[in-house]
Amino acid sequence: MLSTTEYNKIKWQLDHILATITGPPRQHLRTTFKKKLHEHKLATTYPPFQQSNYEQFFISFRTNDSTLHHLIEQVKSSTIFTLDTESIIIPHKPNKPALIQIQIILSHSFSYVIFIEVCHLPPTNEPTFQLIQTFFQTLFNINNNIFIWGDKNELDGFLSFNLFTYDDINTFNDRNLQSEFKNYWNRKHPHQLKSSSSTNDSECICESCLGLQSNNTWSLQNAVAYELHQWLDKRKTKSSFDIGLDPHLYHFNSSELEYRQSLTQYATYDCLSMQQLLLKLNLITSQELIVDSLNEIDIIISNDLTPPSPHTSNIPITINISPQQSNQAASAIAVLIQTANDNMNDLEAVSSDDDEHQQREILNEQQRNPLTIQERKKIHNRSNTLKQRQRSYKHEIVQRDIDKRFTITDIKNILRQHSIKFCAINTSVSPTTNKKSLYIGIKNKNLLSNYKEQTKQLFTTTHYKQYKHVFRSSNYKDDRRNGYQRRNQTS
Numbered sequence: 001m002l003s004t005t006e007y008n009k010i011k012w013q014l015d016h017i018l019a020t021i022t023g024p025p026r027q028h029l030r031t032t033f034k035k036k037l038h039e040h041k042l043a044t045t046y047p048p049f050q051q052s053n054y055e056q057f058f059i060s061f062r063t064n065d066s067t068l069h070h071l072i073e074q075v076k077s078s079t080i081f082t083l084d085t086e087s088i089i090i091p092h093k094p095n096k097p098a099l100i101q102i103q104i105i106l107s108h109s110f111s112y113v114i115f116i117e118v119c120h121l122p123p124t125n126e127p128t129f130q131l132i133q134t135f136f137q138t139l140f141n142i143n144n145n146i147f148i149w150g151d152k153n154e155l156d157g158f159l160s161f162n163l164f165t166y167d168d169i170n171t172f173n174d175r176n177l178q179s180e181f182k183n184y185w186n187r188k189h190p191h192q193l194k195s196s197s198s199t200n201d202s203e204c205i206c207e208s209c210l211g212l213q214s215n216n217t218w219s220l221q222n223a224v225a226y227e228l229h230q231w232l233d234k235r236k237t238k239s240s241f242d243i244g245l246d247p248h249l250y251h252f253n254s255s256e257l258e259y260r261q262s263l264t265q266y267a268t269y270d271c272l273s274m275q276q277l278l279l280k281l282n283l284i285t286s287q288e289l290i291v292d293s294l295n296e297i298d299i300i301i302s303n304d305l306t307p308p309s310p311h312t313s314n315i316p317i318t319i320n321i322s323p324q325q326s327n328q329a330a331s332a333i334a335v336l337i338q339t340a341n342d343n344m345n346d347l348e349a350v351s352s353d354d355d356e357h358q359q360r361e362i363l364n365e366q367q368r369n370p371l372t373i374q375e376r377k378k379i380h381n382r383s384n385t386l387k388q389r390q391r392s393y394k395h396e397i398v399q400r401d402i403d404k405r406f407t408i409t410d411i412k413n414i415l416r417q418h419s420i421k422f423c424a425i426n427t428s429v430s431p432t433t434n435k436k437s438l439y440i441g442i443k444n445k446n447l448l449s450n451y452k453e454q455t456k457q458l459f460t461t462t463h464y465k466q467y468k469h470v471f472r473s474s475n476y477k478d479d480r481r482n483g484y485q486r487r488n489q490t491s
Contacts, residue, residue: 001043002036010036039235042221046231049224051272053110054103056264058246059132061122068131071104074112075138080105080284081146082177082274085154086241086267097157098242102139103271108279113268118161119242120249136164140172147177147274147283149220177274177283181223184281224273227280232273236266395445397452399438402459404429411438414458414467420451 002010014033017026057063057071075081082103087095100116122128139146148154152174159166191206205226207214212222224232244250245264247257278284408425415422424441438459442448457463 002040042225042231046225046229049230049232049269054113057114060117060120072135072138074104078104079144082271083146083148084270088242089238101267101271113271120244140168142171144172145175146172147175149178178217182218239263395442395448397440399459401435402438403461403464404436405464406459418454
């Protein structure tokens with residue numbers, strides 16, 4: 001992260017602070033230099049933080065009502081959340097609230113991350129603002145566990161925006177993950193005395209031996225580093241999170257968009273890293289992600305994941321079961337994919353050009369009816385179909401932003417022309433970017449790299465024009481040949 005020159009310069013500055021600088025200014029300088037050196041140490045010791053799959057949403061005056069209704073429904077489908085906030089530091093004044101990040105944990109590997117841009121809200125008299133209030137009222141529910149790295153008092157500064165009240169904040173079950181992590185670490189890593197006769201070469205990693213004060217709280221960065229062994233970049237802590245992060249909020253140039261994307265990633269990783277710590281510490285389990293009753297199965301389909309994929313591993317599924325019914329329900333619960341055909345026998349026909357339309361329709365449907373035996377059998381059959389899909393896409397080629405005019409039939413014909421042996425074909429269109437992606441299941445993993453190289457230049461707009469030109473030329477020649485043969489037969 002730091003060059004050798006920069007590193008040595010900061011170390012020298014730390015050791016040679018002028019004697020005339022005393023009191024708080026001196027302490028502030030020492031803290032600044034130490035943070036830079038610590039950031040460098042972590043960045044050179046651990047790999048960068050690896051995100052789990054998520055989809056992001058921005059809430060501002062640009063947000064449409066249908067998106068808010070959808071988010072409210074997803075809040076209802078979970079009881080596990082993380083919450084974080086960002087504020088702007090103003091010298092000699094209280095910090096300025098700028099951003100609230102909410103993560104809806106829908107499964108172990110997928111979540112929604114929502115950014116409420118409080119400096120860019122709609123007027124309070126508009127229905128959109130009232131829907132945002134409803135979102136928080138739904139979130140701040142007595143049955144919801146909301147994990148925060150610190151205390152929920154950090155929400156007090158946001159009360160002036162009238163999105164929620166003191167009573168709302170005191171309703172939900174807040175979990176101070178920062179405090180829980182400290183207790184966990186001290187239990188797991190007590191101080192180890194090193195004796196000369198000891199054969200244990202492992203270093204003691206208690207708080208004291210790590211250089212952490214026992215009366216201080218843990219930073220999220222340190223927790224991620226020492227527990228997850230990853231570097232969580234915190235260099236943008238003091239950035240201007242009030243500028244509007246949503247790329248559609250205003251008209252931005254490329255550099256402005258890039259900067260906002262970096263701030264968005266920073267804010268997102270705070271939530272995602274908390275989720276990974278929750279899983280590592282077993283503070284949330286599969287049982288907690290399965291809430292409500294057997295009669296309430298919510299299927300949430302998303303076409304625009306990060307990274308996007310139409311396959312099971314990246315489709316958020318929330319299946320709700322009460323603890324009393326969990327044993328009985330275990331055999332009855334199955335993951336349901338809407339595009340699968342119950343009687344699908346041909347693996348090539350895993351998709352059609354109408355899949356995207358079906359997915360959008362099912363996105364807004366939530367079945368809340370008691371399951372009959374036939375319905376349970378139907379779910380079981382479709383789960384078997386899903387498993388078959390997973391096997392088909394175990395080795396895959398992903399082509400982003402292909403020309404939308406390519407049909408499934410076109411794609412299959414082209415792959416056969418290039419002698420590419422595939423077992424499954426699927427496409428999806430992102431609802432946010434409107435770009436079409438292609439997914440090709442390959443049976444023989446040994447041929448995957450060769451096939452990837454062969455398909456690099458395929459399915460682009462240029463390729464489509466070439467393909468159709470050859471196709472029309474071929475049809476024209478066939479028509480002429482057939483006409484010539486018919487004339488010879490009649491003469």
